[in-house]
Amino acid sequence: MIAMENVYKTYPNGVTAINGIDVTIDQGEFVYIVGPSGAGKSTFIKLMFREEVPTKGNIVINNRNLAKMKWKEVPLLRRDIGVVYQDFKLLPKLTVYENVAFALEVIEETPRNIRRRVMQVLDQVGLKNKARFIPDELSGGEQQRVAIARAIVNHPKLLIADEPTGNLDPETSWEIMRILEEINASGTTIIMATHSKEIVNTIKKRVIAIEGGLIVRDEHRGEYGYEI
Amino acid sequence: MRFSTLQRHVREGSRNIWRNGWMTVASVGAVTTTLVLVGAFLALMLNLSNIATNLEKDVQIKALIDLTADQAEIDAVGDAIQRIPEVASVTFSSKDEELSSLIDSLGEEGKVWEMYEQDNPLNDVYIVKTTDPLDTISVAKKIASITNVEEITYGQEVVQNLFKFNQYARNIGLVLIVGLIFTAIFLISNTIKITIIARRREIGIMKLVGATDSFIRWPFFIEGLLLGVLGSIVPILIITTGYYYLSHSGNALTQFSFVELLPFSPFAIQLSLVILAIGAGIGVWGSVMSIRKFLKV
Numbered sequence: 001m002i003a004m005e006n007v008y009k010t011y012p013n014g015v016t017a018i019n020g021i022d023v024t025i026d027q028g029e030f031v032y033i034v035g036p037s038g039a040g041k042s043t044f045i046k047l048m049f050r051e052e053v054p055t056k057g058n059i060v061i062n063n064r065n066l067a068k069m070k071w072k073e074v075p076l077l078r079r080d081i082g083v084v085y086q087d088f089k090l091l092p093k094l095t096v097y098e099n100v101a102f103a104l105e106v107i108e109e110t111p112r113n114i115r116r117r118v119m120q121v122l123d124q125v126g127l128k129n130k131a132r133f134i135p136d137e138l139s140g141g142e143q144q145r146v147a148i149a150r151a152i153v154n155h156p157k158l159l160i161a162d163e164p165t166g167n168l169d170p171e172t173s174w175e176i177m178r179i180l181e182e183i184n185a186s187g188t189t190i191i192m193a194t195h196s197k198e199i200v201n202t203i204k205k206r207v208i209a210i211e212g213g214l215i216v217r218d219e220h221r222g223e224y225g226y227e228i
Numbered sequence: 229m230r231f232s233t234l235q236r237h238v239r240e241g242s243r244n245i246w247r248n249g250w251m252t253v254a255s256v257g258a259v260t261t262t263l264v265l266v267g268a269f270l271a272l273m274l275n276l277s278n279i280a281t282n283l284e285k286d287v288q289i290k291a292l293i294d295l296t297a298d299q300a301e302i303d304a305v306g307d308a309i310q311r312i313p314e315v316a317s318v319t320f321s322s323k324d325e326e327l328s329s330l331i332d333s334l335g336e337e338g339k340v341w342e343m344y345e346q347d348n349p350l351n352d353v354y355i356v357k358t359t360d361p362l363d364t365i366s367v368a369k370k371i372a373s374i375t376n377v378e379e380i381t382y383g384q385e386v387v388q389n390l391f392k393f394n395q396y397a398r399n400i401g402l403v404l405i406v407g408l409i410f411t412a413i414f415l416i417s418n419t420i421k422i423t424i425i426a427r428r429r430e431i432g433i434m435k436l437v438g439a440t441d442s443f444i445r446w447p448f449f450i451e452g453l454l455l456g457v458l459g460s461i462v463p464i465l466i467i468t469t470g471y472y473y474l475s476h477s478g479n480a481l482t483q484f485s486f487v488e489l490l491p492f493s494p495f496a497i498q499l500s501l502v503i504l505a506i507g508a509g510i511g512v513w514g515s516v517m518s519i520r521k522f523l524k525v
């Protein structure tokens with residue numbers, strides 16, 4: 001369902017962050033993206049929901065060719081992909097409920113369905129009783145759970161996470177991983193960039209290692225493979 | 229768009245108005261000032277133009293017929309005038325009728341003229357009205373060239389000055405109004421621009437979640453509309469109250485019979501609607517201008 005073919009990405013400042021990548025990821029897989037800082041992990045992830053456009057090559061996701069995509073189609077692509085960031089990216093002035101509901105308002109769900117579905121996902125991430133809080137009133141782990149709820153609220157087939165546990169303490173990180181595994185178990189593909197050796201070596205999944213913009217290793221049930 | 233989506237945009241737009249606090253006060257203030265001035269100008273201009281139209285309607289040409297002309301020649305002059313295409317009506321008034329209306333119009337002093345009733349020195353006249361008052365001058369010239377027309381009068385200076393004044397007033401008024409409106413649009417668009425810059429990160433997040441440009445644009449659009457409408461409340465109150473007092477008090481102006489103000493109803497109501505519409509237009513235009521560039525996130 002995800003296929004990258006000879007993909008290159010050079011930023012306007014001349015830095016080539018992705019240097020010829022070929023990869024396919026099947027529906028329902030759970031994939032860690034590992035590698036040293038500056039290796040190109042974030043860029044690899046941004047290419048998948050067109051926050052960045054490839055300089056060369058093809059990217060096909062859910063039968064959509066991102067290289068040939070028009071500006072107008074980008075919002076449609078993003079509605080089918082849930083994205084979770086290290087810094088959560090919640091709307092600061094909206095409540096937890098409103099942050100999650102936003103992803104459904106965008107696709108013009110009926111108010112009834114929005115209410116039902118939002119409460120359902122908030123329950124799933126264990127935040128039903130904090131629906132009326134604003135992000136600043138929550139801990140980091142709770143904010144990340146809101147972001148996950150928002151990412152999965154319209155049943156995406158693909159969930160992408162860029163270091164979702166990067167700002168969280170180990171205990172909270174395990175909590176987040178438990179939720180991601182649950183989501184994966186229901187059939188959603190998960191692609192997660194991470195620096196956490198403990199997580200990668202404990203919850204064994206496919207590991208893709210990137211260095212200098214190239215895939216240097218791709219193993220099922222792989223190891224983190226780096227010190228630090 | 230779903231009705232519930234529109235409701236959502238209205239809710240968000242109103243919230244922004246509330247959240248922006250002093251920025252809202254500033255831009256509503258700008259619209260208010262503009263609309264008070266625009267409203268006053270409009271009221272003045274429309275009344276001036278009404279007065280002018282009334283005066284124009286009274287403009288008529290008098291063609292004085294040669295004293296020596298016989299009845300056939302008098303009729304021929306009448307036919308000739310009738311044939312001028314711009315002429316709306318031609319009325320004959322004999323020298324006796326002219327004398328008695330002169331005596332009437334002068335009141336006490338008119339008595340002096342009564343002695344002329346036996347030997348009337350006045351001319352028979354044709355009173356001519358043109359379809360468009362603006363044609364008065366050219367028609368007068370044509371009539372003057374008809375044989376047996378001794379002289380024409382149409383209050384030359386009054387007519388010419390009136391037309392000129394009317395045109396100046398309209399042009400200056402329009403320039404001022406357009407200038408004021410653009411200033412207000414600029415101020416509103418700046419206010420909204422500042423709030424958008426402050427919310428750039430939020431807009432970026434919205435786009436990452438799959439919001440289209442127009443989805444993001446709508447609340448700002450509503451915000452502009454509301455700013456414009458809020459800004460037109462005070463001007464409407466000021467203008468209608470002011471106009472009510474002007475048109476209902478026997479003030480110095482209305483002592484001149486030709487200065488007749490447009491009646492409070494419906495004029496003040498129509499003017500209020502126009503002010504409201506201009507306010508809404510300023511707000512919408514201002515917001516549209518400010519968001520155009522800011523969506524490439």
Ligand SMILES: Nc1ncnc2c1ncn2[C@@H]1O[C@H](COP(=O)(O)OP(=O)(O)O)[C@@H](O)[C@H]1O
Pocket residue numbers: 011012013015016017035036037038039040041042043044
């Ligand atoms: N927006 C950008 N503009 C220019 N260079 C960038 C940009 N984003 C990332 N880079 C560069 O691209 C390379 C890869 O960065 P990134 O994908 O963020 O790596 P990682 O997430 O693995 O740390 C780095 O050298 C980084 O400096």
Ligand SMILES: [Mg+2]
Pocket residue numbers: 041042043
């Ligand atoms: Mg990164």
